[in-house]
Amino acid sequence: MSREERRRRIKHLIIFEKPEEGGPIRTFCGICKVPTSQPYDHIENKHLQIEAYECQFCAKRFKSNSSLYKHISRNHNEESKIAKIMDLVSGD
Numbered sequence: 001m002s003r004e005e006r007r008r009r010i011k012h013l014i015i016f017e018k019p020e021e022g023g024p025i026r027t028f029c030g031i032c033k034v035p036t037s038q039p040y041d042h043i044e045n046k047h048l049q050i051e052a053y054e055c056q057f058c059a060k061r062f063k064s065n066s067s068l069y070k071h072i073s074r075n076h077n078e079e080s081k082i083a084k085i086m087d088l089v090s091g092d
């Protein structure tokens with residue numbers, strides 16, 4: 001994903017608030033609702049990069065390998081068993 005594409009996606013997660021009395025537009029993180037002057041950096045660092053582990057079965061993302069592992073054993077027990085068997089069968 002290019003940087004522009006990522007910024008475009010992040011933009012949807014930012015809350016822009018124009019004060020009624022005028023003044024500069026304030027920005028909030030749409031995920032944790034904290035005010036931030038650098039919403040792009042905030043969202044990218046706090047909410048995107050940490051979910052780096054993707055479930056191979058449903059593409060859900062997790063913050064750590066262990067929560068991904070827990071998710072798979074809870075939700076995809078059968079599939080992961082089959083995947084393991086397929087690995088054994090297709091391996092040399």
Ligand SMILES: [Zn+2]
Nearest residue numbers: 029031032046
């Ligand atoms: Zn946030």
Ligand SMILES: [Zn+2]
Nearest residue numbers: 055057058060
């Ligand atoms: Zn999954």
